[in-house]
Amino acid sequence: MLRTFYFILFSAFSFLSTAQTANLTILVSKIKFVEGSNIMVAIYNSEESFFDSDRIYRKVEIPVDSSVVRHTFVDLAEGIYSVTLYHDEDNDKEMDRKWYGPPKEGYAFSNNFTSPIRPASFKDASFELTGDKTINVVMVY
Numbered sequence: 175m176l177r178t179f180y181f182i183l184f185s186a187f188s189f190l191s192t193a194q195t196a197n198l199t200i201l202v203s204k205i206k207f208v209e210g211s212n213i214m215v216a217i218y219n220s221e222e223s224f225f226d227s228d229r230i231y232r233k234v235e236i237p238v239d240s241s242v243v244r245h246t247f248v249d250l251a252e253g254i255y256s257v258t259l260y261h262d263e264d265n266d267k268e269m270d271r272k273w274y275g276p277p278k279e280g281y282a283f284s285n286n287f288t289s290p291i292r293p294a295s296f297k298d299a300s301f302e303l304t305g306d307k308t309i310n311v312v313m314v315y
Contacts, residue, residue, distance in 0.1 A: 184262075195250060195251055196252055197247065197249070197307075199244060199245070199246040200241075200246075202215075202243050202306075203310065205238055207244060208236060208238060210238060211238045212261075212263065214233070214267075216232075216233045216257070216259075217230065217255055217256075218256045219254070220299065222247055233245055235262075255271060255303055257311065258283055258299070261279050261281070262279065280314060281311040281315070283299040286310075
């Protein structure tokens with residue numbers, strides 16, 4: 175009887191502690207080649223953290239060596255995410271903007287959201303990660 179109790183207890187705790195994870199591959203295309211530049215990728219996992227550089231869930235700098243680059247984030251918790259990218263052509267670690275506001279450097283969002291009047295919201299760029307997934311993102315210049 176005691177063995178059965180411990181088995182059930184152990185099984186319950188094992189189930190609770192097993193978080194589902196997945197890999198997310200981001201394939202970025204139509205990159206303007208600039209030697210020595212990087213694609214800056216940020217993944218956000220909530221609407222409250224979106225565009226908050228202090229609350230990025232995961233991030234990476236991908237060296238640009240062609241018009242297409244790829245990166246795989248491993249062991250992400252399954253859930254809802256949005257991805258932002260920009261092409262740091264001058265390697266200053268900042269998104270350079272024109273004097274009237276729009277980006278001077280290439281940019282992109284998951285779901286390939288674009289708008290001539292506003293950046294994407296978390297909802298515009300969000301997707302559900304429930305298993306290994308590849309998203310294709312096209313840079314806008």
